[in-house]
Amino acid sequence: MVSFIPGIELSRHFYEDVVKKLIDRPHAAALIGEGSEVLGFDQQRSTDHSWGPRMQVFVSASHVNEVSKAIEHGLPAVYKGYPVRFYSWQTESVRHHVEVTTLDHWLSVQLKIDSHTELQKDKWLSLPQQHLLQFTAGAVFHDELGELTRMRKQLSWYPTDIWLWMMASQWHLIGNTEPLLGRTVEANDGRGSLMVAFRLVRLIMELCFLQEKRYWPYLKWFGTAFSRLRVASEIGPVLDRILGSSNHQDRENAVKQALEIVAERHNTLGLTPSVIPKFEPFQVGINDAVRPYRVLNAGSYVGACKSAITDETIRMLAHVGAIDQLTHVDDALINFTSWPDRLKHCYKAEMDLHITN
Template identity: 50%
Template sequence: MTSFEPGLALARSFYAEAVAPLVRAPHAACLLGEGSEVLGYDDERSTDHEWGPRVQLLVPPERTGEVRRAVEAGLPREYGGRPTAWYSLATGTVSHHVEITTFDAWIAEQLGFDPRAGLDHADWLALPQQRLLHVTRGEVFRDDPGDLTRVRAMLEWYPDDVWRWLLAAQWHLIGNTEPLLGRTLETGDRRGARLLAAKLCRLAMETAFLQERRYRPYDKWFGTAFAELEAAATLGPLLDAEDFTSALLELAHRQNALGLAAPVVPAAGDFRVGINDAVRPYRVVNAGEIAASAVAAISDPALRSLVAVGGIDQLTHADDAMVTFTPWPRELAAVYRSLLASA
């Protein structure tokens, strides 16, 4: 039995030893896009489908036919003890997985548009983080034209104003959720309390990703990626114990340390309803103040005036069906763009 080798390492040597000698055209070579191995999370279990020696080649449009013929003629049947042709879900056939395409076609498939023309705030807000991971994670083995390297650098993280707005939206969501947990506990709704506790846990973890400038993967790898964050050592035990107040206070201190906005002294106290001076005995943090500080620091007046409902990942489930098989991300970009234009 062939011993397991992480897919990214397999792709690196597969390109260098089996594919690169066949390609005479200037090109970029990489392993990006979908797949657990792109994130570095694959293991032996991952090899049961859509896994094996593979690489993407991005070549000039006039050279694709030449490169395709050379690869098909020269690719070995096996590499590293594994077949180079295996079942492809996309084509429904057994074929090799040296993807040969142009940069223009590849980036349009990954993002739905070409970011080299520039990204406005609407583009950023409508880009699912999983798509951003498709482009910014993995590894580039070669990049003769340089386009891939430049685009990866462009997409490394959100512009500061967009970052502030997403953080504001995250704290708004926290502030809306936290008192509901207290109310369900008070009424004895244990099932509702469990749902809200899980939601608060997720919101806190998402906040840590935002604060550490890390795009978060979809649910299968969400917890795995969270464990890699610097904040996880402190936040993890608090969230496991459902000590949400301490966890959110820790996140509030970390927010101040970013220097993105005027600092807000983290505080916890009874929930003030905001109507008729009503106060309820549910311990909450001052999430609204933190959100307001982030909004106030936004330099673009249009974005600053936009209600902080969040980007696509905060508004929707943004799963594979939406991200890959629908026009919703680009449709949502048009909605953001319209709102910003009318602000």
């Protein structure tokens, strides 16, 4: 068995030792796009399909054919014990995986954007974080053109108003979910209580990603990526208590502690005036009804985020969240359907309502 080499490291050496010597035109070279190795999460198990020395090489349109031919004829059969040509599920054939293209073509196919047009608000809201992560993670091995580095920086995080609205939406989702924990316990619904607790854990973890300005990946790598956040060592054990407790009071206490952590971290961001976390009986909002479940004043964090948004069309949107907050984003939806593009039009239509009104 060949000794395992992390994919980024393997591809970096492959570029330096082999591919670079085959290109005599201005270019950029990187490992981005799909694959656990792009995220830095690959293991020996990852090598069982579509894994090996690979990369993207970006050149001008006039040089694509020339560089493609040079690479096709110059690549070895094996590199560091790994086949250079291996199965591609995209083409259902065995081929090398040094993709030679233009940056504009890659962006058009993978993200449905181009490098010459500023992203509009509706596009930001409908771009799956997995796609943004695939472009901004990985590694750049060479970029004498500078365009790839510029675009990665441009897409490294959301514009501030979009970011604030997404955090407002996340606080709204947490605020709507938290009182259900006490209600399910009161109804003697142990299974329902666990489901609500697990939902809260997911929402809190998502908020942690937002607060640290990190795109979250799809479910397979969500927990792994979360473990690398700065807050993980502090809040992780608390979330584990929520997930592992069989006592509803212990679970509720752990939820309170976790929410206190993200509430205080909200204040350290300095994006809004500080909000003091308070836990008070749940106010239903109808007929002055008050229930005895002590919940965080999540609405205050929603309001603080919204008040800091300068773009009124974003501030006035209902708190449904961007595509990853609104949907169960999976491979089928984001890669094989037109749903992201349809949602882009939906977000635009909602914002247009506030312009016309």
